[in-house]
Amino acid sequence: MLDKQCQLRFTYERSEPRFILQPVDIFRMKHRNQTLTPIPTEWIGPISITGDIVNEQISVPMATYETPLWPSTGRGARVSRECPEGVRCTLVDERMTRSVVVRARNGQEATRAWHNIESRFEELDAVVRTTSRFARLIGLNRQIVGNLLFIRFECETGDASGHNMVTGAADALLGWILSEYPSLEYASISGNVCTDKKTSAVNGLYGRGKYVVADMEISRDLCRKQLRTTPEKIARLNLEKNLIGGSIAGSLRSANAHFANMLLAFYLATGQDAANIIEGSQGFVHAEAQEDGLYFSCTLPNLIVGSVGSGKGNDVIDDHLLRLGCKEDREVGANARRLAVICAATVLCGELSLLAAQTNPGELMRTHFKMERG
């Protein structure tokens, strides 16, 4: 038990944010062996973001032990503010998933069961809706291996990242399936085709979380002045390092320098389940040297974020989400989409800055970004 429990409370005004730390109960720490690990956090930006979801300049909090990440991402944010359209962010898709696995007598029975289950989508959706106000079934996938039938449920989950919501839905669906198809046997509530917090191809191809493309056009002048580089150098580095280097390293659906750094910092600061940086890190940089400048993009097919749910509900995180404008009264899901888009823009700023630094021999070590890695 803490001698004096504390709360990190924020007194917040847009023009003059103030942070006050007060000794009050914070995480309902009931046991002597509970405490807090404080992660250094800085607001960087603002980042200029455009697109269908956000059109604003927004500062973002990054919680990390790798403090050189702050000035580096900050440099990218500075560039965004000087680009006419800033970081353009587009949401391609969103869904949350959980897979179950059941055992049939053989492959024939597994296949027949699947075809029958697949044809009863409406009933499955009705089961899902009993488990949560927000959960909706929007897709089904299957894999059959011998006598094993893996079924992957894809759901809408409102503003939550939805881990628990889809687990609840899957639990109900599995119960329903086992009762409707008595010849099937329980194998596992999670069949690893979900897949949560593990490297895979399935999440990128079938979708899990928000799929966001962030891109930006940067003039040659801006490349030179702010990033000390050229469009050609960035495009070539992306080819040689991220694409070819990544490929020979045996990377899987992944071509970037350090998406994971920005994701981790953003996830921790906004109360996300940061182990989801694993699938989040499987994304792509695509860069083109164009006549006028650099086309630079970061594609993040698996951003698993929510503005409500576990990890939220303490003053620090809530204050961060509030400042990000993700606790406002919007249609269901809009706060989470906003959060995803801001996250993607943050990733782009940090990725651009590190790649620019790596185009120049010695710069990574020389500059104040020297501890930054990727």
Added chain:
Amino acid sequence: MLDKQCQLRFTYERSEPRFILQPVDIFRMKHRNQTLTPIPTEWIGPISITGDIVNEQISVPMATYETPLWPSTGRGARVSRECPEGVRCTLVDERMTRSVVVRARNGQEATRAWHNIESRFEELDAVVRTTSRFARLIGLNRQIVGNLLFIRFECETGDASGHNMVTGAADALLGWILSEYPSLEYASISGNVCTDKKTSAVNGLYGRGKYVVADMEISRDLCRKQLRTTPEKIARLNLEKNLIGGSIAGSLRSANAHFANMLLAFYLATGQDAANIIEGSQGFVHAEAQEDGLYFSCTLPNLIVGSVGSGKGNDVIDDHLLRLGCKEDREVGANARRLAVICAATVLCGELSLLAAQTNPGELMRTHFKMERG
């Protein structure tokens, strides 16, 4: 700037740990936009650990928003204390790596340069030693793609995880190479064959970080009483979910349920660069139902941890490391190895507990582990 900056200070006695929060400077927060994100942290265990490196019962701190992880990992720890040998941990290998990429005129020149560079290992090692008291070159790999030569340096890095140390070494080596081989051109200080914080096969095959095998023999009785399961059920779940499910999901060198959860919590609580859970999560469960009980193992080929270096140096983290016995006066590298072994044992405890829960229909949702995922 914080109005009142604070420090989380610990008054620590083995029998009676006390945590006191005091309003003093902690992370040298110099700017108004710096603050702290507090991560709920609990000490779980103790875990009973045996092997060449640790033979003790040790409690471990886990910093996470996913608080059901605590009782779940705690259950695994309880089991470890009832097994005669506890969690047996074996260090197979350790090294830290960084790759550079240079451009030759063509594949022939790249190959010739490589063969020449490879033959000058001693000189390369001498360059490495100029960059740090602890860095030693212990291995070299290469990949050649067309005219591109990727060289991957493998180093000893003492008690540090070694990101910065190998970056410094690589920077010096790259400078030396470009000066010794004027026909080669700089392409990148990091060629993504390192590879840091990204999914790959290269880290598991060539090695990066500590390679630790943690295993445990659990009697049938203990399986039943503490884990409500049988050896056969665990072995079958591992086959169907982790191995087959993982394979069809397109996982790469990865067969587990949720290594990432324990890694993240342990990494945050001990000041590690937690984005390295990406490679850390690429590990394997292997379980066998034996006559006497369950053989259960977690193999972690890429544990990137250090007891010194960035992320360390604040009171909270230092206290955690101190309590783990990883700040003691030992031979170079021994504190980091100890940390790796404790981390692996923690992963095993959490993995075992979740898998056991998943062998029983409905248990995951019913129990107090209900928010735990995998």
Added chain:
Amino acid sequence: MLDKQCQLRFTYERSEPRFILQPVDIFRMKHRNQTLTPIPTEWIGPISITGDIVNEQISVPMATYETPLWPSTGRGARVSRECPEGVRCTLVDERMTRSVVVRARNGQEATRAWHNIESRFEELDAVVRTTSRFARLIGLNRQIVGNLLFIRFECETGDASGHNMVTGAADALLGWILSEYPSLEYASISGNVCTDKKTSAVNGLYGRGKYVVADMEISRDLCRKQLRTTPEKIARLNLEKNLIGGSIAGSLRSANAHFANMLLAFYLATGQDAANIIEGSQGFVHAEAQEDGLYFSCTLPNLIVGSVGSGKGNDVIDDHLLRLGCKEDREVGANARRLAVICAATVLCGELSLLAAQTNPGELMRTHFKMERG
């Protein structure tokens, strides 16, 4: 030009097949530099096959330089004839695919174009139907990376494997898209998300070719007498070698010993494009030791086969197809499905036999299968 061109002609009766080689034109060899490479071919079996598509005992031709494959696969066939249900084969899915890639101005435009294209499925199908009597559009997938839009078309292709049919369809669709969406630019008629003859996860997850599960229940007695092994040994070998060994090798969606050998031999003998063994080889063995014996299965998600189309149309191949019963007058697609099922059964026979041999130290080298590999 051949001095004396030849034809391998078969005089065929079910009870008494006879092979006669005659000096007539065979492959329209017009140039002096054309000739024939003869591949040794043997009919093995018959294999006892059951299921929704085939319920017969069928002998199969295998063309290979690896002649130990014949007795080995033959042993599996012998086992199938002694199992009450033989090799049970189930077709889970079938489709053929081709992807194109187009370039938009940015990710936002790529996404908008995709959503619009996706909504015009009927029009796309109409375009496909103009290109072939048999082609039907049955699915669409997309991947967006920055400003690049990859669209993957999934088609029915009748009895052809369908490479050319989907390339024709994709060519027409791409023309239509570029004319309907003038802001999109041509990038490639093939975007490698098809993907043809290359390792991938996409084919297994989205589907390409026939998806067949072949499984068999083998009594303990039969395991012992014919295969000199036990159900437990086979199941354990599959776990340790195919699943764990495959995973650490960095295999992708692949857990088997040597599917490729049987696929190659069957593909060559039946006029298939044998480079498609690459995706074909990405399949799974799942084996269980059950009370009564062994449950053994081979899952082949990507069998790309056709009973008509290129590679066919010469007397040897046509005779092989005729003997397999795949040139009969059936509903469209039925001959190709029959061929896929026979192929999967052949794979199972060869896989089972090699795994059985590998359960015993030294057997692989000692026996007449000694040159067989996996």
Added chain:
Amino acid sequence: MLDKQCQLRFTYERSEPRFILQPVDIFRMKHRNQTLTPIPTEWIGPISITGDIVNEQISVPMATYETPLWPSTGRGARVSRECPEGVRCTLVDERMTRSVVVRARNGQEATRAWHNIESRFEELDAVVRTTSRFARLIGLNRQIVGNLLFIRFECETGDASGHNMVTGAADALLGWILSEYPSLEYASISGNVCTDKKTSAVNGLYGRGKYVVADMEISRDLCRKQLRTTPEKIARLNLEKNLIGGSIAGSLRSANAHFANMLLAFYLATGQDAANIIEGSQGFVHAEAQEDGLYFSCTLPNLIVGSVGSGKGNDVIDDHLLRLGCKEDREVGANARRLAVICAATVLCGELSLLAAQTNPGELMRTHFKMERG
């Protein structure tokens, strides 16, 4: 049994090759159910090859049902003859491998056994040398998963591709290990970390077969006249299709259009075990638009070829090898290296030609290459 068995015999003179088919025994066909599957074969080229191993213009045989491959590869060969240095081929490495797996009591014993075995390299090599005149042990790798120890042996195998030689060596080594380390148990003579004929990362990273880089510089003029394209178009197509498209498809260590087609045709025509196109297909195109023209390269890390061994020993294959100059009296291994280099050059010719065609909308369908795929 064949009524009239036949032999494809070649009367061969460099200036005037003649092919005569004669009715004599060819493959020792002893059974009525043995026959031959004839694969259409054409000699394409000559290809102009330079480098440390071959400096000649050489025609190559391609056996394939996909006959458009001939003119397409022929076009690449034509380009090679007009480039000053032709196709420059460089051998980076060569080795052949087999892995075994043994079972220890736990991870600690597996690790200790490994360290001990590793230290006895000379003894292991001596065991290898007893098994063949040509086999030499040149490397050892290990992977440990729980109580399983996988050991991968790397050997020189002279002019043979070496499958059987390393299997023999592994069999002897495994016997030796089991007798020297009685606490270890046999698990499998092949642990799938070899890995043969299966997708993996291990073969590319540790090496298996010949590692060859083929590259060529093509003037802008030649690009335009022979390939109807530009350096920029080829480089961009490679980026967008092979690298990005391949990555999102979930390809593994693979970025090319259709290496598999050329490999299959060359392997069949030269008596190779063509199932090894699976690892062979995992290779990379790297292309750069340079001021003077196009730098184009094909990197093939896993060319498994031999000029002696199984698949050889019949007149057709021997004649093909003879015409390729791979049956001459050279130092051990030189004929196989020559074969590998010629194979890589063939792959480059076919790859270049298809990519060039795909840079132009409609060309693939319009031209006589219309059936060619990738």
